[in-house]
Amino acid sequence: MGAQSHVHVSFDSPEYTADVNGLGTLRILEAIRNLDLTHKTRFYQASTSELYGKIQSPQQSESTPFYPRSPYAVAKLFAYWTVINYREAYGLYGCNGILFNHESAMRGTSFVTRKITYTLSRIAYGLIDKLYLGNMNALRDWGHARDYVEMQWLMLQQEQPEDYVIASGERRSVREFVEVAAREIGFSIEWRGQGVDEVGLVSEVDPEKIGATFGKGRFKLKPGDEIVNIDPYYFRPTEVDVLWGDASKAREKLNWSPKTSFLELVSEMVAEDLEQARKQVVVNQYE
Numbered sequence: 001m002g003a004q005s006h007v008h009v010s011f012d013s014p015e016y017t018a019d020v021n022g023l024g025t026l027r028i029l030e031a032i033r034n035l036d037l038t039h040k041t042r043f044y045q046a047s048t049s050e051l052y053g054k055i056q057s058p059q060q061s062e063s064t065p066f067y068p069r070s071p072y073a074v075a076k077l078f079a080y081w082t083v084i085n086y087r088e089a090y091g092l093y094g095c096n097g098i099l100f101n102h103e104s105a106m107r108g109t110s111f112v113t114r115k116i117t118y119t120l121s122r123i124a125y126g127l128i129d130k131l132y133l134g135n136m137n138a139l140r141d142w143g144h145a146r147d148y149v150e151m152q153w154l155m156l157q158q159e160q161p162e163d164y165v166i167a168s169g170e171r172r173s174v175r176e177f178v179e180v181a182a183r184e185i186g187f188s189i190e191w192r193g194q195g196v197d198e199v200g201l202v203s204e205v206d207p208e209k210i211g212a213t214f215g216k217g218r219f220k221l222k223p224g225d226e227i228v229n230i231d232p233y234y235f236r237p238t239e240v241d242v243l244w245g246d247a248s249k250a251r252e253k254l255n256w257s258p259k260t261s262f263l264e265l266v267s268e269m270v271a272e273d274l275e276q277a278r279k280q281v282v283v284n285q286y287e
Ligand SMILES: C[C@H]1O[C@H](OP(=O)(O)OP(=O)(O)OC[C@H]2O[C@@H](n3cnc4c(=O)[nH]c(N)nc43)[C@H](O)[C@@H]2O)[C@@H](O)[C@@H](O)C1=O
Pocket: 005, 006, 007, 008, 047, 048, 049, 050, 099, 100, 101, 102, 110, 111, 112, 113, 115, 132, 133, 134, 135, 136, 138, 139, 140, 174, 234, 235, 236, 239, 240
């Protein structure tokens, strides 16, 4: 499952991304074949909802046509078809798990969900001033990585290898993710302006929640503080505006459904990042 997994980075390093994500998959499959391990191996390919890119159907399932929109997605398309080819040509047990965005507190901070929970937590403790984002209108189908790993394991336990979509079936905007994360910390956000001039301001603070989470004087925000700005640096040359998965096949064939709700996911990520920010404040006192 090793890859160059950042879509934006793939525009800056397309050749590296194609080498690792596309040819990397082929190299592993060739190693399996050359070592005569084809019939002893079960191979999982970390495929992706990015294959749907410029979506050809409002909700995407295993039968939705692909339209990749980044070097990352094009490389992943090569890997997807290579697995199918090895399955058909050599009888390899290989599966493509077409995973929609899956997140957790372990997500890198350059991906939007963790960037939001990490940065807002630090803003609340006064460690950082602002959260800079790109396209806040993008819609994603976000689930918890823990649930998706269970499904990866499940698809490798079946008699026949098949490809599966893994998704929550819910779609939310980046803007909504910011709002929910802020509420989890204890304040609400009001949006003003449009396009690159849009800003997010603290509108209300929930004293009960703040009191329970932060020590006296440690919560640094007040209504009117401007904490979210747009930075066009984060726009992509070609954006995937919306992804929304249909995991009916996984539900029907493997009896799988996600256990963690969107709110639980955000809440878990915020709790982890608030704790990290709190520790950072303590460390800073002794520096
Ligand atoms: C399934 C798929 O999931 C992931 O790919 P991704 O969807 O590109 O994930 P992301 O968190 O980088 O962006 C999500 C959306 O959020 C928008 N967005 C706005 N502002 C910022 C921003 O400031 N940073 C980032 N990173 N994105 C931003 C951005 O433009 C995009 O529309 C990878 O795991 C990938 O490996 C994979 O396979």
